[in-house]
Amino acid sequence: MGTFPGVPLLRLVGSLSLLISPTVLGGKILVFPVDGSHWVNMNLLIQNLHARGHEITVVRTSTSWYIKESSPHYSSITVTLPEARSIEKEDHFVNFLAKMLEVQKGMSLMGLANFYWESLGMLSEIHEQASQVVVRIFENEAIMRRLHDTKFDMALIDPGVPVGVLVAHKLKLPMVFNVKWITSGEGHFVVAPSPPSYVPTSGNVASDRMTFWQRLQNTLLYGMNTAIDKFIVCSHYDKLADRYFGSDVNFYHLLQGADIWLMRVDFVFEFPRPTMPNIVYIGGFQCKPPEPLSSEMEEFVESSGDHGVILMALGTLVKGLPLEITSEIAAAFAQLPQKVIWRHAGERPNNVGNNTLLVKWMPQNDLLGHPKVRAFVSHGGTNSIYEAIYHGVPFVGMPLQFDQFENVLRLETRGAAKMVEAVKITRQNFLETLQEVLHSPSYKDNMKRLSALHRDRPIDPLDAAIHWIEFVIRHKGASHLRTESYKLPWYVYHSVDVLCFFLVVFLILTAAVVGSIRFLCLRLCRRGKPKQE
The missing domain is CATH 1.20.5 (Single alpha-helices involved in coiled-coils or other helix-helix interfaces)
Structure with missing residues (x-):
């Protein structure tokens, strides 16, 4: 798909608005990221803040997958935990995916109960381990001295694992959240009114137009999410708040008290819902016009002729898709006249056709922006969704876990995607799904319409994010935008x-x-x- 003609002008206007707005020289920002795909988003903000002259310090653990100790864009504080646990290993998520696929195939009631019990145990262990990061920081005199002596201006936090919330409170720093997910699910549920009558709760694959039974299910799931968050997740941080700040400090109130929420959401994709004045929407801020491909990749793409190219990628954490599934996918691809570029890190599938190129990494954004790309097969991660919308590429969703089912549903309701269930894939039904998306003009037209809406903004979302971070530094917070309603008894x-x-x-x-x-x-x-x- 070609570059939208208004985008360079939009970025130019956004950049000029940042140049003529009040600036902050040498702001000191303490960053608490989350690893995995979340780091892609946070690292982009860090690079742009560094280019603006800010001094960035990133807090990481010694077992981080992607967050490197050394970088030209930031200095780091590395926290070493007393022991490395299985949760810190990428293979843990591969095993979790295998269990999720078993659930989707169908389990006995006892097997399903055991799976959810294990999932709750895993969730509790993740946050118990994260809470130990706080202990290691607070009990380490050298780290605390460095944090105090640096005199940071603010904390930039991904609250999916909210370690930084407690540290920011200890240092009395204003907080900006780079957020989509938080301890209890989607971030809006913590900070904004969320009527279960038309706002689908986290984990509920439903639209904003629900029947009575869907609303009943939505309300029950909302209550269950709240209970899990209170008793399984936040209980670990409540103990720390009581230990270091006293019983009058409520961790959940600290979480809700962020000055600005940079929400990785765009209502072109999400369902409309109530919001708050301190929420800034930056959905798709990582998207950008494509850059030229390498000569080898460009040659392969151009060899597709008029048929074009199909892309397939299933995210950063997925290596364990069973061979019987990937082989059926490969067999379907082999029957198409299109060329296929498939990011695949696991065992090589059977039935791979001459038209299919398997790669361990691909420049996804640049390929999606190429005019010969006809469709995108993806798990439905948020980053992939927004890149597909940005470039106007029709979508075949193969959700595997977490919020991916909800994401694909949102595109389906807008007529820009078609979902296929991984555990029910055969070469025949996958081929039929691909052909429908490739040959039915409605998918392309609807995605082009979403792309035009998504790009039509008064300021580029990345520039908006940088502006509000610097706003918090300049004014030492944004308390005038933050409601105090969260402090009220229920x-x-x-x-x-x-x-x-x-x-x-x-x-x-x-x-x-x-x-x-x-x-x-x-x-x-x-x-x-x-x-x-």
């Missing part, structure tokens, strides 16, 4: 006390009226009785 937030007051007043008035009528009736009855001789 019965005050939901006006239960007011409703109870009205109910009591109503009952008193009703009792008074009934009592008065009864009294008058008795008096009238007594007056109407004849006197006895």
Whole structure:
């Protein structure tokens, strides 16, 4: 797909607006990232902040996969945990995927219960281990001295693993969240009103137009997510808040008290919902016009002729897709006239056709922006979704785990994607799905429409993110945009006390009226009785 003609101008206007806006010289920013695909987003912000003259310090663990200790864009503080656990290994997620696929195939009730019990245990262990990072920081005099002596201006945090929230409170730093996911699921559920009547809760594969039974399921799932967050996730951080700050400090209030939420969301893709004034929407901020391909890759793409190219990539953590599934996919690809570029890191599938190029890495954004790309087969990760929207490439979704099912559903409801279930894939149904997306003009047209909407913004989302980070540095926070409603007791937030007051007043008035009528009736009855001789 060609570059949208307004994008260079849009980026130029955004860049000029940053140049003429008030700047911050040499701001000091403390960054708490999350590893994996989340790091891709955070690293982009770090590089742009460094280019603007800010001094960046990244807190990482010694077992980080992608977050390197040395970088030209930041200095680092490396925290070493007392022991390396299986959760820190990438293979853990491969094993988790295998279990997820077993669930999708169908399990006994007991097997399903065991899987969810193990998942809750894994979730608790992840956050228990993350809480130990806080302990190692607070108990290390050298690290604490460095943190205090640097005199940071703010903390930039990915709150999916909210270690930085406690450290920022200790250092009394304003916080900016680079966020989509938080401890209890999607970030909006922590900071903005989220009526379960039309806002699908995290983990519920539903649209914003729900039937009664879907709304019932949505409400139950919302309650379950809240309970899991309170008793399994936040309990680890509550102990730390009590240990280091006293019983009057509530961890969840610290989490809700961020000055700015840089939300990786665009309502071109997400369903409309209530929001708050301190939420800045930067969905797709990592997307950019394509750069030229390498000569070998360009030659392969151009060799496709008029048929074009199909891309396939299933994310950074997926290596364990079973051979029987990948072989059926390969067999379907082999029957197509299009060329296929498939990012594949696992065992080589059977049935790979001459038209299919297997690579361990590919320049996904640059390929999606190439005019010969006809479709994108993806797991439905957020980064891949937004890159497909940005470049207007029709989508075949193969969700595997986490929020990927919800993401693909959102594209499906907009007519820009078609979903295929990994555990039910055969070469025939996968081939039919590909042919429908390739040959039905509606998928391409709908994705082009989403792309035009997504790009039509007054300021580039990356520039908006940088502006609000610097805004927080300049003004030492943004408390004027932050509601204090999260500090209210639940019965005050939901006006239960007011409703109870009205109910009591109503009952008193009703009792008074009934009592008065009864009294008058008795008096009238007594007056109407004849006197006895």
